[in-house]
Amino acid sequence: MRILVVNPNRVDACTELIRTVATAAAAPGTEVEVTHPASGPVVLSGQNEVLRSAIGVLDRVESLREGADAIVLAGFGEPGREAAQELAGVPVLDITECGPALAQLRGRRYTVVTSTEEAVPVVEDRLHTLHLDGRCAEVLATGLGVPDLVGRREEAQSVVIDVAKRAQGDVVVLGCGGMAGLAPAVAEAIGRPVVDPVPAAVELAQTLVRLGQ
Structure with missing residues (x-):
């Protein structure tokens, strides 16, 4: 089983933290891949940054969805699950x-x-x-x-x-x-x-x- 986790912000240390915690929650045999957008706001605060980051999250989902059995969006309060679900064809969960x-x-x-x-x-x-x-x-x-x-x-x-x-x-x-x-x-x-x-x-x-x- 392969689970793709997308952190919507571009803070490297946050992505690494999420990778550690998500990997620890995975059962034996489950591969967890954690990533963040290639472009967009580094830190998300208000609606402006949140909405701009959604494009980068969807780009990541589209480019890395192949072979994923499920996708987790690791931003709390960020939109995009519905759009990601349209793209992915596998379960998409929002924290x-x-x-x-x-x-x-x-x-x-x-x-x-x-x-x-x-x-x-x-x-x-x-x-x-x-x-x-x-x-x-x-x-x-x-x-x-x-x-x-x-x-x-x-x-x-x-x-x-x-x-x-x-x-x-x-x-x-x-x-x-x-x-x-x-x-x-x-x-x-x-x-x-x-x-x-x-x-x-x-x-x-x-x-x-x-x-x-």
Whole structure:
């Protein structure tokens, strides 16, 4: 089985982090390929960068889809899954859907902890489009962009924990690929379930392939 994971930003350290976490979630025999767009915005904040990055993501999907059994889009709040599904011909999963989907199996309401304040309306709009906002208690920002989340790891973990402690939801979803891998530490600190949507999406992708979906 081969799963293609596309990180919509062009921060190399974030792509490497996603590769590490996604590969760890793969079952024996599953190959995980992680990439990011060849061009476009390096960091995604507001709608401008998000929409411009979608073209690069679709280009990557189109050029690398051959031989992929499933595709994971590893940007939280970014559009494009529907268009990628048209191109791919295999299951395409968006971490924006996978994280809340699992969170709703763990609790009544969930809180998304995301990167910057600019990302909050982007995430809120995408959750609304996906009809996932009904059980979303709130979207909270850490104030940290992707470069800080991946480049200042200890500080980032501390900030994510502090924000997650304020969550009104009984489950927390990490709403940024740059937070991949932080779920165990955050869950231990806040005493509530925490969903990391990157490994969640990889696990769900493998399940869909095995079920022949």
